[in-house]
Amino acid sequence: MTEGPRPRPTLRDIATALGLSVNTVSRALGDKDSVSAATRAAVQAEAARIGYVPNTLARSLVLGSAMTLGLVITNPSNPFYAQLISSIELRVRAQGYSLLLLVTDESVENEQRATEALLRSAVDGAVVVPVQAEWDHWRRVRDSGIPLVFVNRDVPELGCDMVGVDYERGSYEATSHLIAGGARRLLLLEEDLPITTTADRITGFRRAMADAGLKVSDDQVQAVPTKRYDSLALPWQPEEAYRFAQTLLTDAHPDGHPDGFVTGNDYFALGLLRALAERDLAVPGDVAITGYGDHPYAAYLQTPLTTVRLPAAEVGTTAVDLLLQRLRAGTERPRKTLIRPELVIRASTGGPPALTNRQEQPSSTPG
Amino acid sequence: MTEGPRPRPTLRDIATALGLSVNTVSRALGDKDSVSAATRAAVQAEAARIGYVPNTLARSLVLGSAMTLGLVITNPSNPFYAQLISSIELRVRAQGYSLLLLVTDESVENEQRATEALLRSAVDGAVVVPVQAEWDHWRRVRDSGIPLVFVNRDVPELGCDMVGVDYERGSYEATSHLIAGGARRLLLLEEDLPITTTADRITGFRRAMADAGLKVSDDQVQAVPTKRYDSLALPWQPEEAYRFAQTLLTDAHPDGHPDGFVTGNDYFALGLLRALAERDLAVPGDVAITGYGDHPYAAYLQTPLTTVRLPAAEVGTTAVDLLLQRLRAGTERPRKTLIRPELVIRASTGGPPALTNRQEQPSSTPG
């Protein structure tokens, strides 16, 4: 028969119950050695008996640290970010910190409010996937002594630590792979977000084309309109890429129809696949395509999708480690780390036609 | 030229700069009316000038509330939970609270540690997706006066508020739909987690079968082994269902091969689809199948998947609202809400064969 919400027990409750001073109780619980074994035992017993839990607020106030890190992220429904959240939370908790979560939905306004929240909450540091459109508010956070680690997208102006994915390389490899497979008239379908990840993928695409001696006209790089600011929307719907591709395939192509598509994420590939099927274009026979992200479904499509697997967990873990190092170390130069993604070759580019018996590894760094 | 981390400005800095008392400054900033307009203006100007940000820690300590809610969730990589996180964070922030995130990965141990963290952090309340295997630690949290709202899975023993999805109904409708389409030898592929959501879906399946006058033998309800405790794994890999289905389809079926599959999530359906394709079984010709969750890819499979769409955003929002109401109201009876999911009929059960021009709505309550 449980009682209603009793007032929470404090050090003083233990102290008075045992006829000790609050101070002694604090030290007994804090495992300092300036307490007799007997006292310590008594204190710990009483603490356990009344269910004492230290008040982090008070503790933080005097210690000047809340043992809390912030995580500012754009969209948890993006599988990459979902994994990032998991890996970051795990690491943060393992190091004895708490995690404050802020979601920005790609909105600068939300991000500005998020920085306010970080400042007020006096977090010890923050892992941030920046919206990138503006960053003055981040300067303010950094200047107030809260170390920042940017993840996935950088804000070089601030000279903070950064850990991301080598998107350019992933895109380069995907493109080169298509070219190696015989594709010549390639198209890149990209997100229309004004962020570096997209820009890097475009760069990779162009570089691969150039290295193969292929020209890239402007209409070979296409931005798919996305519902980026719809706060509860999924990262991207295949829908948008589907409609976009429908139009694209209908348009006149002076040099012949495209025979290869590089897409900026697996959802685009999904929509594209449908549009191609509707025009009776075979994949990979008529058109080869690559995705980006290796979402959990990619290997299980009817035409398994060649795609770029992102090391989400590694990125998250590295970010937390960088942050904690900086909390301890202080003023080193900012470190930037790009982790290399992995091209996973499947049937959509003529790879193994279906699942072989070799098990697809759903490794610790999937999606 | 930014300076290094200055000590953070406090009320006293403003007070001394203006020759006022700390108290007056506090009230001026707090919009109390017991301050002259002139003083308030001066204070606010100075606060803005030095970039004053109130210290939530100190504020919380005296006020007895940290204006923070906890969110304890099992697996952010499950698209349903990802959306839940988004919607909850949005609502929580809109109400002026912060959100502390704890991930349990379906582990009771993690959950117990999470409750410790909630107690220490003195959150005002928590939204919880419980692991359900044990719940004594939750009793402790509740007894210490922290209101809890269980989401998606209930712990009826504790008499807390709860908001979930009517999984039984979703499963009932999916099953009935298959039966209406002519399927008779149905199989249910379920998660092997010991949780009520799975149990509810099984109940719905059995009830639909019974209502149609069909018997259900034990081997018609199958649990797919999953990597549930793999901390960074995705919710479920299609892989497991694929292998499981391979075996299943190889086994002798005295009453003929199954002509319908109800699956507990869309990933299972994905694996199943491949296993069926390998045996040249046509969907929906030979076998009709349904998924559960309406993940973003479901509508875009080569055979678009009939599935049960879950109202994730609505669940999340409702949960936060219930929690905040209870924070204000105090002792009402616990309220339990089940939100109804929606069966989305597609080609895998003989629905519209492909995307029609009627736009698939990626509504605010998808996946």
Add this chain to the structure above:
DNA sequence: GTGAAAGCGCTAACAG
């Protein structure tokens, strides 16, 4: 080894 005193930054009482 233990206690008394002071203070983290803020807000709530009460005076004036």
Add this chain to the structure above:
DNA sequence: CTGTTAGCGCTTTCAC
């Protein structure tokens, strides 16, 4: 209207 006093729960001096 404003200042003084007190205290949130805890930890860190510094005496004893």
